[in-house]
Amino acid sequence: MTVIGIDAHKNWHTLVAVDEVGRRIDVLTVEARAAGHQKIMTWLEQFEEVIIAIENCRHLTRRLEADLLDAGHKVVRVHTRLMAGMRRSGREPGKSDPIDAEAVARVALRESDLPTAELPGPAREIKLLSDHRRSLVARRTALQSKVRWFLHEIDPDLQIPSRALRRYHLLDELITHLDGLTGVVPEIARDILEDIRSLTRRINEIESRLSKLARANHQHLLEVPGLGVLGAAMIIGETAGVRRFKSKDAFARFNGTAPIPVWSGNKVRVRLSR
Numbered sequence: 678m679t680v681i682g683i684d685a686h687k688n689w690h691t692l693v694a695v696d697e698v699g700r701r702i703d704v705l706t707v708e709a710r711a712a713g714h715q716k717i718m719t720w721l722e723q724f725e726e727v728i729i730a731i732e733n734c735r736h737l738t739r740r741l742e743a744d745l746l747d748a749g750h751k752v753v754r755v756h757t758r759l760m761a762g763m764r765r766s767g768r769e770p771g772k773s774d775p776i777d778a779e780a781v782a783r784v785a786l787r788e789s790d791l792p793t794a795e796l797p798g799p800a801r802e803i804k805l806l807s808d809h810r811r812s813l814v815a816r817r818t819a820l821q822s823k824v825r826w827f828l829h830e831i832d833p834d835l836q837i838p839s840r841a842l843r844r845y846h847l848l849d850e851l852i853t854h855l856d857g858l859t860g861v862v863p864e865i866a867r868d869i870l871e872d873i874r875s876l877t878r879r880i881n882e883i884e885s886r887l888s889k890l891a892r893a894n895h896q897h898l899l900e901v902p903g904l905g906v907l908g909a910a911m912i913i914g915e916t917a918g919v920r921r922f923k924s925k926d927a928f929a930r931f932n933g934t935a936p937i938p939v940w941s942g943n944k945v946r947v948r949l950s951r
Contacts, residue, residue: 678696678697678726678727678728679694679695679696679697679702679724679725679726679727679728680694680695680697680727680728680729680730680782680783680785680786681693681694681721681724681727681728681729681730681782682695682730682755682777682778682779682780682781682782682783682784682785683729683730683731683732683738683741683778683781684732684774684775684777684778684781685709685731685732685734685737685738685741686709686737686774687709687737688708688709689706689707689708689709689774690706690707690708690709690713690717690741691704691705691706691774691775691777691778692704692705692706692707692717692720692778693775693778693779693781693782694724694782695779695782695783695786697786699782699783699786701779703720703723704775704778705717705720706774709737709741714740714741714744717741717744717745718744718748721748721750727750727751728751728753728785729745729750729751729752729753730752730753730754730755730781730782730784730785730791731752731753731754731755731781731794732754732755732757732777732781733754733755733756733757733792734757735754739797742794743796743797745794746794746795746796747796751793752793752794753785753791753792753793753794754791754792754793754794755781755784755785755788755791759784759788790923792921793921795918795921798918799890799893799894800894800913800914800916800917800918801914801917802890803887803890803891803910803913803914804910804913804914804915804917805914806883806886806887806890806910807887807907807910807911807914808914809883810880810883810884810887810907813876813879813880813883814880816876817843817873817876817877817880820869820872820873820876821842821843821873823869824842824866824869824870824873825837825842827862827863827865827866827869828851828866830862831855831858831862831863831866837851842870842873843873843877845874845877848870848873848874848877849874851870852867852870852871852874855867855870884906884907887906887907887910888906890910891906891909891910891913894913895909895913898912898913915932916928916931916932930950933949933950933951934949934950935949935950936948936949937949937950
């Protein structure tokens with residue numbers, strides 16, 4: 678069996694092949710482009726049984742992982758903290774891309790239960806939409822806070838209920854009210870209200886898409902009392918497929934609810950992960 682360790686960067690990927698006892702066999706450095714990925718596929722053909730280990734930084738390796746999985750290779754992810762001790766114990770001093778790639782490969786040899794990469798599915802779509810909605814809500818909240826001060830300056834007697842600057846009818850009424858006023862402050866306030874209306878429409882559209890995705894693939898989550906579409910979408914997106922966890926205890930450790938021992942002596946104590 679040959680283990681391939683990959684140290685990934687934005688512009689370059691370095692691959693090191695090691696045998697079953699961790700001895701370096703070969704090294705390859707390619708551009709992080711489609712042509713470089715094709716060179717990797719050709720280079721891998723010289724090995725019979727291959728496991729590919731990648732440092733867990735998916736913003737750099739997502740496309741490479743997809744190409745490797747499409748080619749039928751097994752890909753495992755190595756957390757960065759597992760590499761530190763392996764790098765210190767290496768015979769070659771210093772730090773370089775081949776040294777890091779070799780450390781990734783040796784960790785994959787040592788650890789038998791590393792998470793396996795899978796092609797992205799509906800869970801990633803749910804996560805991307807959920808994160809995007811959250812950023813839009815934060816942007817809308819900032820605009821709502823700003824426009825309240827402008828509206829107070831324009832008309833101190835204007836009463837706007839709490840959390841009401843998301844209702845279409847109220848936004849339309851305020852915009853119509855400002856149309857009859859002149860000056861820079863009403864002009865800016867009107868622009869902000871139109872932006873809030875546009876953001877609200879987009880936020881509601883994303884929530885509707887999340888509802889359809891969650892109900893189509895994870896209806897059982899929505900049956901949990903007190904759990905709505907947005908909460909379910911966050912759980913689905915962050916979990917990215919519960920089947921990738923070997924047990925319920927591993928999932929508890931992932932989400933921070935597994936107890937961690939913090940005792941020395943006769944009195945046993947535990948705490949939750951921070």
